[in-house]
Amino acid sequence: MIIKEFLDSELKYRYSQMQSFISRPKDAVGRPLFFEPDGGHTSARVYVCSGETIAASRQTVDSGALFLCTAASDFVPNSTLDCCIFPPETDLSALFNFIQRLFDRLDEWNQKLKSIAEGASEVPELLESAAGMLQNPVWLCDASGHIVARAERFFTDMEHDKTDLSYTMTDFAQSAEKEGGARRIRREDGTELLLVKLAAADTAFLLACAAKERPFYGSDETVFGYLSGYVKLMLSERKVSARALRANRRNDAIEKHLRALFNPAAPPDETYIALSQLGWDDQADYAVCAAETLSGDMQYGPTHALCDRLENAVTQCCAFYMPASAVCVIRIVQESAGQLAALDAFCGKEGLRLGQTSVLRGLSLLPQRLEQARYTLSKAKTANVTTLDFGSAADDYIIEKSVSEFPANLVCSRSVLAMAAYDKAHKTAYIETAARYIANRFNAVKTANDLFIHRSTFLYRLERIKTQFGLDMDSKDALSIQTQVSLRIMEENK
Numbered sequence: 001m002i003i004k005e006f007l008d009s010e011l012k013y014r015y016s017q018m019q020s021f022i023s024r025p026k027d028a029v030g031r032p033l034f035f036e037p038d039g040g041h042t043s044a045r046v047y048v049c050s051g052e053t054i055a056a057s058r059q060t061v062d063s064g065a066l067f068l069c070t071a072a073s074d075f076v077p078n079s080t081l082d083c084c085i086f087p088p089e090t091d092l093s094a095l096f097n098f099i100q101r102l103f104d105r106l107d108e109w110n111q112k113l114k115s116i117a118e119g120a121s122e123v124p125e126l127l128e129s130a131a132g133m134l135q136n137p138v139w140l141c142d143a144s145g146h147i148v149a150r151a152e153r154f155f156t157d158m159e160h161d162k163t164d165l166s167y168t169m170t171d172f173a174q175s176a177e178k179e180g181g182a183r184r185i186r187r188e189d190g191t192e193l194l195l196v197k198l199a200a201a202d203t204a205f206l207l208a209c210a211a212k213e214r215p216f217y218g219s220d221e222t223v224f225g226y227l228s229g230y231v232k233l234m235l236s237e238r239k240v241s242a243r244a245l246r247a248n249r250r251n252d253a254i255e256k257h258l259r260a261l262f263n264p265a266a267p268p269d270e271t272y273i274a275l276s277q278l279g280w281d282d283q284a285d286y287a288v289c290a291a292e293t294l295s296g297d298m299q300y301g302p303t304h305a306l307c308d309r310l311e312n313a314v315t316q317c318c319a320f321y322m323p324a325s326a327v328c329v330i331r332i333v334q335e336s337a338g339q340l341a342a343l344d345a346f347c348g349k350e351g352l353r354l355g356q357t358s359v360l361r362g363l364s365l366l367p368q369r370l371e372q373a374r375y376t377l378s379k380a381k382t383a384n385v386t387t388l389d390f391g392s393a394a395d396d397y398i399i400e401k402s403v404s405e406f407p408a409n410l411v412c413s414r415s416v417l418a419m420a421a422y423d424k425a426h427k428t429a430y431i432e433t434a435a436r437y438i439a440n441r442f443n444a445v446k447t448a449n450d451l452f453i454h455r456s457t458f459l460y461r462l463e464r465i466k467t468q469f470g471l472d473m474d475s476k477d478a479l480s481i482q483t484q485v486s487l488r489i490m491e492e493n494k
Contacts, residue, residue, distance in 0.1 A: 001028035002106060004066050004082060006218025007046065010102060011068075015086055015095075022066070022082045029066045032099045034092075048096045051075045051085070068095055106219060109133050110226045117230035122300070126234060127151040130227045134220050136213050140231065142324035143204040146298035182224050184216065192216055196228040200235035203323040207231055251311060251318045254278055258318060258329055261366045275363065282362040285332040287340070290325040290373035291347070291354040294386075298326070306350065313346040314339055325374060326352075329366075332359055347386050354387045355380050372397065396492075399485050408489050415471040416486035420493075422469075430469070433461045435487040437473055 005025035011018055027044065035042075035049035037057040044064035051071025067083035069075075070090045077083045086095065116126045123140060131138045131151030139150035182196045192211035197204060207228050209220070257278075260271045272282055292298060293306075300321065307319035307326060316339065319328035330339055340356075347354050355376030357369045372390050375397055380388035390397070403411045412420075419430045433451060440446045448458040466472045477483060 001030055001044075002103065002222055003028050003218060006222065007066065007099065007102070008084065009218050011084055011098075014098060015090065017087050019085045020083075021077050021079075021085070024064070024082055027064050027066075027082070029064065031103050032068075032096055034096065035067065046099055048092050048099070050092070051077075054078070054081075054083075068099070102219075106222055106226075109223055113226050113230050117233050120234070123149040123231060123234050124151065124299075126227070126230060128153065130209075130223065133223050134209055136209050136211055136216075136220075138207075138209045138227070141206040141208065142298065143206070144292070144324035145206075146292060146296050146324055148205075148298050148300060148303075148323075150299065182221055182228060184221065194221065194224045196224070198228060198232045198235060200232050205231075205235060205323075254280060254318045255320050258363075258366070259320070259322075261363055262322065262327075262370060264367045272363065280331055280363070282364075285359050285361055286363060287330045287332060287356055287359045288366065288369040288373050289328045289330070289343070289354050289356045290370065290377045291328065291352045292325050292377065294351045294353055298324075306352075309350065310346060314342045317343075322370075325377065327370060327373075329363075344387055352386065353377060353380050355390070355393075356387065357390045395488070399488050402485070403489065408493065411482075412486035412489055413471075413480075413482050415469045416483065416490055419465065419469050419471070420490040430461060430465055431487060431490045433458065434465055434471070434473055434478075435491050437462070438478060438484060438487065442474065442478075 003025065004022050004027050007029070008020050008022055008025065012020070030043070030045045032046035032048055035047035035053060035057075037053060037059065042059070042062045042065050044062055046066050046068060048068045051069045054067060054069055061081060063080065063082075065082070067077075067081055068086065069077070069083055070086045070088050070092060071077075072088055075085060077085060113126065113130060116129050120126055127138045127140065127149055128151045131153055137151065139147050142148050182194055185193045185195055187193075192215070194209040194216065196207050198207060199205075207224075209224055254275065257271045257275045257280075261268055261275075276282065291310075298321070303321050303326060307321065307328075310319040310326075310328060311317050314328075314330060316331035316333050317328050319326060321327070330343070332339060343354070343356075346352070355373045355378070357372050357376070360369070376388050376390045376393045379393040379396065380386070409417065416431070416434075419434070422428060423431050429451070433447070436450055437444075437447045440450065444458060444462075445455060448455045451458065462473050471477060471483070
């Protein structure tokens with residue numbers, strides 16, 4: 001099937017005198033047939049005929065069909081049909097063969113992509129072939145916008161700052177909330193993207209092609225649709241990475257069992273025993289980390305190499321990729337206090353951003369600990385720091401988890417809600433003042449300095465908070481969990 005818009009553009013290029021009357025350009029049609037007035041029901045196909053033939057027909061015609069007609073210049077086409085009108089001298093057989101060749105070319109490309117998908121071991125092989133057909137960059141991102149695979153031919157001469165915004169998916173991740181067909185998106189700066197969201201291998205991916213080398217043709221959406229189906233096939237068969245790419249093989253068995261523990265549905269008993277036999281017993285202390293490159297480039301080959309270097313830089317560390325980050329588990333060795341310091345140094349050297357859980361005894365609750373590590377990683381990105389410990393993000397994490405099932409109105413105190421509403425209506429800063437006062441351990445001078453206001457102004461605000469909103473910031477009310485949680489929620493939502 002080919003969309004009418006593509007056929008229209010190809011025909012206009014070949015037949016300059018053609019006139020098109022197409023009201024449904026995104027409809028797809030099948031291979032051409034010569035139209036027979038008494039040939040039975042039509043379907044969503046291309047039909048080739050003369051204007052007289054279609055005018056004489058009495059049969060009901062499928063609204064999805066596309067008619068290619070030869071007719072005089074004064075011919076008036078049926079307004080309910082999508083059609084293209086050609087001069088009377090146009091050779092209908094040549095026209096028919098031209099359309100056939102367009103279908104043949106796309107079928108050939110489809111078969112080529114299918115053959116690669118079935119025989120290749122890695123997604124980049126498929127993307128490389130598709131990039132040649134599309135004559136534009138093609139890449140695959142995980143749900144966090146990290147590039148995990150791409151066609152290298154268009155990226156070798158492109159600096160990172162050229163790909164950071166225009167050619168990554170982070171801008172458009174929210175616009176592709178559900179899996180579905182390919183979408184064509186045009187940004188205000190003129191950048192065009194073909195984008196599709198895929199769900200495979202227990203995670204979400206975003207496949208993209210950018211109109212960088214040339215504008216998109218109508219056939220590109222068809223080819224991109226073929227590509228997305230075969231990429232999903234390869235992802236479903238987990239042809240996204242291979243442990244064989246790892247140079248460091250000593251942690252193969254440990255990684256296998258750790259991956260099982262990260263799966264909440266996997267029975268852990270035998271896994272614990274196997275890890276204990278490998279020296280990773282449940283009586284040791286462990287830290288769980290999630291990491292991503294600052295550039296957002298998480299292609300599988302370089303990521304495997306990065307994990308190898310991480311394992312070499314930090315003792316008793318097992319590192320591997322799990323969408324959508326690199327994961328490392330560190331077995332804390334008491335006599336090796338420099339493990340976490342070495343991890344810090346490695347992140348600075350390699351351009352990594354990392355979130356780390358607190359050090360805990362044993363290997364239980366690994367899925368939850370990884371969730372905390374990834375949450376901390378997201379906070380590190382927001383704070384624009386390279387490494388962050390969960391302790392620095394714990395308050396936010398606890399608050400978000402505590403109130404995730406309830407709207408703020410059911411959680412926050414009435415005093416804080418009233419303050420927030422007043423701030424919004426009058427452009428005041430009572431919420432910020434109260435929150436900063438608590439954060440500074442009720443130090444008035446430091447809080448006034450942080451807010452860049454005079455101490456007397458700050459004290460006036462405290463009095464207004466007490467008299468107008470009923471919250472005494474110098475009483476035990478300010479120490480209550482509800483007050484502190486309420487202030488934090490309102491600060492984040494302002």
